[in-house]
Every structure is written in structure tokens, then in C-alpha cells.
Amino acid sequence: MTDAALTDEELERYARHIVLPEIGGPGQHKLKRARVLVIGAGGLGAPVLEYLAAAGVGTLGIVDDDTVSLSNLQRQVIHGSDTIGLAKTDSAAAAIMRINPNV
Incomplete structure (x- = not known):
């Protein structure tokens, strides 16, 4: 995985994570880089x-x-x-x- 921004597909796929205050966009980026x-x-x-x-x-x-x-x-x-x-x-x-x- 690259350090690139989340794609539209990823934003839709992970939408339930992203709306959680504990995860959000930054947390999903960390998961992507993990x-x-x-x-x-x-x-x-x-x-x-x-x-x-x-x-x-x-x-x-x-x-x-x-x-x-x-x-x-x-x-x-x-x-x-x-x-x-x-x-x-x-x-x-x-x-x-x-x-x-x-x-």
C-alpha cells in the first residue's frame, strides 16, 4: 500500500470506520499503512x-x-x-x- 489518500472506493468501503470519532480518516490512513x-x-x-x-x-x-x-x-x-x-x-x-x- 502506498501513502496516497484514500480512493473514492476506499472511502465508501470504510465509511463506517471513518464516521467513528475514534478512527476517522486519520485512523483509516494508519490502517492502510499498517x-x-x-x-x-x-x-x-x-x-x-x-x-x-x-x-x-x-x-x-x-x-x-x-x-x-x-x-x-x-x-x-x-x-x-x-x-x-x-x-x-x-x-x-x-x-x-x-x-x-x-x-
């Missing part, structure tokens, strides 16, 4: 990644050396049946891009 490394894309890491992406955290790193298996799907919500056998990092990255292509 970098977060999530260790594990499993039961806890999966929803964390989804929420960070949806919130507009600009750079997400993912570390996980496992692959997606059928038994993961009931609790690792970022993965799907179509990603069984893929590296969890690749599966999660693809899901993040679907959630928010600005991340």
Missing part, C-alpha cells in the same frame, strides 16, 4: 486475517507451513473445499484478495 504478520492461517489466524483484510490493513503477511485439508474447513473459515491440498498461505492470500483487493 503491516501485520499473522502466524498461522488455521482456527484463530483464519478469522483474524479476514477481519484485518476487511478493515483495510494495508499489508498482511501470513506464515503457515501446512496445507488445507477437509478436516480444517469447519473451523478455518478462510479456506474452502476448492482449496483442499493448497498451501494455507496461498489459500488465505486468495481469500484476502476476494475480501479486499486493496490489501
Whole structure:
């Protein structure tokens, strides 16, 4: 992510954050510039990644050396049946891009 102003699309996407006095425009810019490394894309890491992406955290790193298996799907919500056998990092990255292509 660059340090550029929020685009019209981002202003609309994050409007509910921006109207909060605790976040506002400056806070959303901080989120856009933020970098977060999530260790594990499993039961806890999966929803964390989804929420960070949806919130507009600009750079997400993912570390996980496992692959997606059928038994993961009931609790690792970022993965799907179509990603069984893929590296969890690749599966999660693809899901993040679907959630928010600005991340």
C-alpha cells in the first residue's frame, strides 16, 4: 500500500470506520499503512486475517507451513473445499484478495 489518500472506493468501503470519532480518516490512513504478520492461517489466524483484510490493513503477511485439508474447513473459515491440498498461505492470500483487493 502506498501513502496516497484514500480512493473514492476506499472511502465508501470504510465509511463506517471513518464516521467513528475514534478512527476517522486519520485512523483509516494508519490502517492502510499498517503491516501485520499473522502466524498461522488455521482456527484463530483464519478469522483474524479476514477481519484485518476487511478493515483495510494495508499489508498482511501470513506464515503457515501446512496445507488445507477437509478436516480444517469447519473451523478455518478462510479456506474452502476448492482449496483442499493448497498451501494455507496461498489459500488465505486468495481469500484476502476476494475480501479486499486493496490489501
